[in-house]
Amino acid sequence: MYPYAPERAKALLKEAGFDANHPVEYTLMTHGAYPPLPTVATVMKTQLESLKAVKVKVEVIDRPIFLKRIREHDFDQVVNMALPFIDINARSYLLEAGPGSLNQSNHTDTHVDALFEKWRREVDVTQQNETGWEIGRYMAEKMLMPVVTTRPTIQAARDAVKGYIYLRGMKVNFETTWLDK
Numbered sequence: 001m002y003p004y005a006p007e008r009a010k011a012l013l014k015e016a017g018f019d020a021n022h023p024v025e026y027t028l029m030t031h032g033a034y035p036p037l038p039t040v041a042t043v044m045k046t047q048l049e050s051l052k053a054v055k056v057k058v059e060v061i062d063r064p065i066f067l068k069r070i071r072e073h074d075f076d077q078v079v080n081m082a083l084p085f086i087d088i089n090a091r092s093y094l095l096e097a098g099p100g101s102l103n104q105s106n107h108t109d110t111h112v113d114a115l116f117e118k119w120r121r122e123v124d125v126t127q128q129n130e131t132g133w134e135i136g137r138y139m140a141e142k143m144l145m146p147v148v149t150t151r152p153t154i155q156a157a158r159d160a161v162k163g164y165i166y167l168r169g170m171k172v173n174f175e176t177t178w179l180d181k
Contacts, residue, residue, distance in 0.1 A: 001140055001141075006050065006051060009051055010051050010052070010053065013051060013053040013054070014053065018053040018054070019052070019053050020052040020053060022053075023052070023053050023054055023055045024053065024054050024055070025054075025055045025056075025057075026055075026056060026057070026076035026077060027056070027057045027058075027059050027075070027076045027077070028041050028044060028045060028056050028057070028058050028059065028076070028077045028078075028079060029059045029061065029066065029069065029075045029076070029077070029078050029079070030058070030059070030060055030061075030066070030078065030079040030080065031060065031061055031062065031063040031066040031080075032060050032062075032063075033063040033066075034081045036081075037060075037079050037080065037081060038058070038060045040079050041058045041060070041079040042058055044056070044079065045058050066080075070102065070104060071102060073103075073106045078104070088116075088119065088132035088135050088136060089116065089119055089120065089132075092116045094145075095112060095116070095135075095139065095144070095145060096112060096113045096116055097109060097110060097112060097113055098110075098113045104145065105144050105145040107142075107144045109142060109144060111138065112135070112138065112139065112144065115131065115134060115135045115138060116135065118131050119131040119132060119135065155172070160179050160180050160181050161177060161178075161179060161180075162177070162178050162179070162180045163176040163177045163178050164176070164177040
């Protein structure tokens, strides 16, 4: 959805008045609790600075401070990780602009809230899934919270493993699991 197009990016930056002498400057905040995050932030910095019209400072901070600053919207851009969720509504508290939401991307687009409300009111599972995809597409098209990369959550078990419940990567729980040997 977001093709690598450095020449287009340079043209858009120039059109907005930015160049090597007057670059866009901002801080990219992350934490080290999940070790790949600083590396992802550094790769982003390197790619963006290759445009010559962008200057990025990577700030790697302790996770508790990181979470506090997220809640307070005290950041320019964030590199973070999130677990896969069972449905789009599980992320609504991060994405909606209304009261009670963290609104991590700090947007003011009330259409996002309306889409989540539509999702919650839908009783047909097929239609609810379509609305979930509609939310994801809308967020991606508006770049309200773009996802740069992700990793799959994979779990496997042998036939002798009984009682294990796959929680879609949200957690691994062995409380009801036993071996039938």
